[in-house]
Amino acid sequence: MAQVHCNFFSYSLGYPVDIEVILPSFTASDMDKAHTHALPAKFPVIYLLHGYSGDYRAWLRYTSIERYAEEHRIAVVTISCHNKAYQNAPLGENFYDFLNSELPEFVENYFPISSDPKARCIAGFSMGGYGALLHGLQNPERYCAIGAFAPGITEGTPKTDPERIMRADLYAVTNAALDSGKKLPDLFMCIGERDFLYERVTRYHETFKDKWHGARYRFDDLPGFEHEFAFCDKEVLAFIEWLDRDDVFSKMAKNKV
Numbered sequence: 001m002a003q004v005h006c007n008f009f010s011y012s013l014g015y016p017v018d019i020e021v022i023l024p025s026f027t028a029s030d031m032d033k034a035h036t037h038a039l040p041a042k043f044p045v046i047y048l049l050h051g052y053s054g055d056y057r058a059w060l061r062y063t064s065i066e067r068y069a070e071e072h073r074i075a076v077v078t079i080s081c082h083n084k085a086y087q088n089a090p091l092g093e094n095f096y097d098f099l100n101s102e103l104p105e106f107v108e109n110y111f112p113i114s115s116d117p118k119a120r121c122i123a124g125f126s127m128g129g130y131g132a133l134l135h136g137l138q139n140p141e142r143y144c145a146i147g148a149f150a151p152g153i154t155e156g157t158p159k160t161d162p163e164r165i166m167r168a169d170l171y172a173v174t175n176a177a178l179d180s181g182k183k184l185p186d187l188f189m190c191i192g193e194r195d196f197l198y199e200r201v202t203r204y205h206e207t208f209k210d211k212w213h214g215a216r217y218r219f220d221d222l223p224g225f226e227h228e229f230a231f232c233d234k235e236v237l238a239f240i241e242w243l244d245r246d247d248v249f250s251k252m253a254k255n256k257v
Helices: 058-062 065-072 095-110 127-138 170-179 198-208 229-242 248-255
Strands: 002-010 015-023 045-049 075-078 120-125 145-149 186-192 217-222
Touching: 002 095, 015 065, 015 095, 045 095, 045 127, 058 065, 058 075, 058 229, 065 075, 065 229, 065 248, 095 127, 120 127, 120 229, 127 145, 127 170, 145 229, 170 198, 186 198, 186 229, 217 229
Parallel strands: 045 075, 045 120, 120 145, 145 186, 186 217
Antiparallel strands: 002 015, 015 075
């Protein structure tokens, strides 16, 4: 596994940013195989978003995402959004533009990561789940799948969070996406039964579960879990295993090549 820390200047944000890029690679367990770092293709990717008060290191510190990415031969990219809900913010911090356009432009040009929407996923926990739904539904042509782990579902009149970001009404966003006639990304959503967001997430699920025509839909309701990284660790693996992949790396992973 290659774990690459990268700092670069963002034209969307106006300052340098830190990201982490996880790339499956040759490992010690591969020593009995042909020794090469040559790749047969570019990797499919998950843009993995942290929750409120987190940063680009959260998923790496509190879950086994690096091991899961290696085992399933898929790249993972993490960023920090400074509690801005992955939306454009005052003072020129255009996090929506950064995630939607600049980040994939940078990553897919500087690393062996596919630019094919059929190989690009977006997922996140809590505020990151909100961000994944917002971006995936407003830009369905850009993603093949959305992973929303205990997402911060919003409904009705937008409320201002402590950082003065007006969060979008995800019901309105979802209805607009459904009415657009565009094929929506596959959706994997989950919640723990003891999570403080349980009622919000299950209500959203009940509202839209039968409307996801033309795309796959899965909802996990897990007993015993709260709003916690133990839940994320379990469900991010389930999400990766659930993805509908037909790329060369998924076949290699299945064959343990």
